[in-house]
Amino acid sequence: MTSIQEVALSAGVSAATVSRALAGKPGVSDRVRAKVVQIASDLDYSISKSAASLTTGRTLTIGLITPDVSRWYFGHLVAAIEKKLSEAGYDILLYDIGSGESRGRFFAKMPLRKRVDAVVALLIPNDHEATVLQSLRVPVAILGASRPGFASLGANDVLTAATAVRHLINLGHQKIGMIGAGNTPEDLVSPRERRAGYLLALSEAGIDFDPQLEQNGDYTALGGERAMDLLLAAPTRPTAVFAQSDEMAIGAMKSIRRHGLSIPTDISIIGIDDHELSDAVGLTTLAQPLADHGSEIARAILGQLSEPGVEVPRIELPTRLIVRETTGPAKP
Amino acid sequence: MTSIQEVALSAGVSAATVSRALAGKPGVSDRVRAKVVQIASDLDYSISKSAASLTTGRTLTIGLITPDVSRWYFGHLVAAIEKKLSEAGYDILLYDIGSGESRGRFFAKMPLRKRVDAVVALLIPNDHEATVLQSLRVPVAILGASRPGFASLGANDVLTAATAVRHLINLGHQKIGMIGAGNTPEDLVSPRERRAGYLLALSEAGIDFDPQLEQNGDYTALGGERAMDLLLAAPTRPTAVFAQSDEMAIGAMKSIRRHGLSIPTDISIIGIDDHELSDAVGLTTLAQPLADHGSEIARAILGQLSEPGVEVPRIELPTRLIVRETTGPAKP
């Protein structure tokens, strides 16, 4: 492992000069700089970030916290964020913290302390978690609702959900079910806000809310399937269902087919996400431009890094209705 | 940012003692240790890994390289690996390097140099890439075929593919199509080995290989759909199709339905992966236990870290046939 000293020795200059030359700092003659660069390359020299961090206080590393990279939603965000930040010269420390107890343990230990220049947290922090993140004393970006001191980004979940439900209403549906999730405050997406959008669209149309038409699908395909089973077993069957995610919608489709019903003739279904397989199964949905979300949040954090203290306004990105084959007019 | 010195001062001991006490090293009295721990906690002290790395030479960080975290396959592997390694006290530096040019750039820069204690590369390195990884002088684990000097892990792709095709043959199919991928040597999964398994199963059954029945689906749903379109347009239509991934299989299903054919009555289809949505769409497939793959490869690299130099044997994990509704007997 060649050190800066060896490069300096070999180039016949001091370590300070090598440092300046390699960092592109002024105050080095072109001739010396060229020579140093050449020799560094010959010696296969690469800087020790540990040592550099120790002196500069900067780590050139950004912490990225996610509840579960294996989920479609987070995987896409992580990929987009990683791309943008690595282009800017930062390395990514990934923490896939899960939920519940393991999430608690993560915030208790907070392994990012003194290790990163900034943090992107793909979750909605509760007050305690927000305090812990603040205590890192680096810029932090979060998803979901805006919070003082954090950059934040998200879709307008109320509007998105309302758009989905309005689409069903416009098709003439009145009995509209919803497959959502418990009011888990620690999850990323905001089931509550999407529920609010559902209620909003119903009330706009003068449709009474029927609690029987609401079921929990846990944001998984299996959960969606079970939720649909329950909706179909209820006394008043819905003619259309709004699922808060495509995975749940696709699970629900299985249940519908299993009951011998056809889509959209008997039941319409709409999701949110535009999951990579939604096109293949013909699912009508609201597309979330996750690649844009990711690069925007990355951009926000890079902004904080270059101009600390400047409040970053909340970024809100649009969703787009994609009509495919799972929604159709209500039977007369 | 409190340093070890401040803790030492506050506890009335030397920095060395604080270091020993906090690291759980022997040679500290219980009384002093307790006091130091208490004060460190009071002062909200946390160690500077940069400084610690500089002295010990260990970073407690492992580099994780993946072609694309947003893909189902890699997302699940990354999640499983992260879990296991973080439990062992390591942090993960994530590099989502893409393919082609960006992959080349990554290996040219090799930002992991001097930054990690070990590397897990979720890809099949070519010779050049293997050399670069070797040059890091840390333990490296890779996916795919075994290579001297690396730990490696993967499924037996030949066997897996053959199992899929044998299932179709057992159902009486003779005209069996395949949706695969170009012989992209840099991709993770081995299209060539899966193709070999396909050919093996055919020849076992005395079925001649028909080049017209083979199409490229690029490991995406859309690619699978297009590949299926081509298979259906060919003079001799297959009665069953083996897709090298579930995403491609699901795309192919769309094409089949669009042509007014029914599954499995007219055409059977089988995939590989057991994607999270495969159950919902009823796809017959070969399940790959990615969580196991991930934790096994993590275990392999942890083993290398604790006992350097010990060759780790290649780990091969089984796949399991899951019969659902997309495969059925060939029409008589």
Add this chain to the structure above:
DNA sequence: GTGAAAGCGCTAACAC
């Protein structure tokens, strides 16, 4: 334009 010296925060070796 370049070098010498100091120091970032920690751990390991050696004293006592």
Add this chain to the structure above:
DNA sequence: GTGTTAGCGCTTTCAC
């Protein structure tokens, strides 16, 4: 059992 010392590999004054 604990303290002192040296040094890991850099960057950053401050001289010249």
